[in-house]
Amino acid sequence: MPERKRFCSRADCGAPVGRARGERPGRTEGFCTKCGHPYSFVPKLRAGDIVHGQYEVAGCLAHGGLGWIYLAVDRAVADRWVVLKGLLDTGDQDAMAAAISERRFLAEIEHANIVRIYNFVEHLDQRTGSLDGYIVMEYVGGKSLKEIANARRTPDGRRDPLPVEQACAYGIEALEALGHLHSRNLLYCDFKVDNAIQTEDELKLIDMGAVRRADDDESAIYGTVGYQAPEVAETGPSVASDLYTVGRTLAVLTFDFQGYTNTYADSLPDPDTIEVFRRYESFYRLLVRATDPDPARRFASAQEMAEQLTGVLREVVSLQTGRARPALSTLFGPETRVTDTELFPPLDGDVS
Structure with a gap:
């Protein structure tokens, strides 16, 4: 874990921890000097450890906001691969049980674009004596999306942004997932390029750790600078703030967004300085509305934003190909009986 990514995991703190002083490297374990909360960047589980008598740890995948994320084998269900993710950083058994009970609603979420939650388990760390909670996920x-974006480079090594039509397609899938959560009175809170994976022919939201009920005024709020809506710190998350994160993600994917975590943390650059904005004005207008500082001026729902983003995608493809890509009328078109697997089917003849 690089020192620059080490922060206190306590929700109301977030101070830098484990940093070098002079020539002495930063500690990987210790206590936050600001709030006194313990921290550890040493994996708690090792290859071969058995969690909950069922999940055999294969190794570490990454480090998230609440600790290490592990790959494991579910020995009780056909040796399927699963992911274990830390749920809460606490040694308090009562707090752990309450946290697990509170998060069980996540296991009821089923959607093609959302990672499946299988279980919530507790594990007693034999080395430290702490009781740790884990979410067991698909x-x-x-x-x-972060890996896909970072892999694109120009011949001279600079970042090559994603084609705007590809980013729009990702955004539409993400909005379908968010719309499903919103319909269940849930908020995702932390959509960003790190939290969505392209697998085969679909996008999946993979990190459910920040999901909360829309009427929850007590639990910790998680978000990311540069993606989180400006009002969240004072009024809390909402459907509008979820849609804001999608707009910011689309911006990060489609141009070299320098300063999006500081200078432009709550705004977009001048459209005259961004080629993709000059070329596709409708795309720029969509981002402006999605990231408006006033939540009331943003899209009213994920469905509305997805419909507008689909329209932008059709316009972009039309400009690139020189052929119109009209959508079927939902009021006067023929009755739909078979789902079309192509967003833009080949056109026959001229379009008037």
């Missing part, structure tokens, strides 16, 4: 193979 293992999703593939690359995150």
Whole structure:
């Protein structure tokens, strides 16, 4: 874990921890000097450890906001691959039981674009004596949007942004997932390029750790600078703040968004300085509305934003190909009986 990514895991703190002083490297374990909360960047589980008598740890995958994320084999269910993710950083058994009970609603979420939650388990760390909680999730193979974006480079090594039509397609899938959560009175809170994976032919949201009920005024709020809506710190998350994160993600994917975590943390650059904005004005207008500082001026729902983003996608493809891509009328078109697997089917003849 690089020192620059080490922060206190306490929700109301977040101070830098484990940093070098002079020539002495930063500690990987210790206590936050600001709030006194313990921290550890040493994996708690090792290959071969058995969690809950069922999940055999294969190794570490990554480090998240609440600790290490592990790949494991479910020995009780056909040796399927699963992911174990830390749920809460606490040694208090009563607090752990309450946290697990509170998060069980996540296991009821089923959607093609959302990672499946299988179980919530407790594990007693034999080395430290701490009781740790883990979310057991579906293992999703593939690359995150961050990895896909970072892999694109120009011949001189600079970042090559994603084609705007590809980013729009990702955004539409993400909005379908968010819309499903919103329909269940849930908020995702932390959509960003790190938290979505392209697997086979679909996008999946993979990190459910920040999901909360829309009427929850007590639990910790998780978000990411540069993606989180500006009002969240004062008024809390909402459907509008979820849609804001999608707009910010689309911006990060489609141009070299320098300063999006500081200078432009709550705004977009001048459209005259961004080529993709000059070329596709409708795309720029969509981002402006999605990231409006006033939540009331943003899209009213994920469905509305997805419909508008689909319209932008059709316009982009039309400009690139020189052929119109009209959508079927939902009021006067023929009755739909078979789902079309192509977003833009080949056109026959001229379009008037």
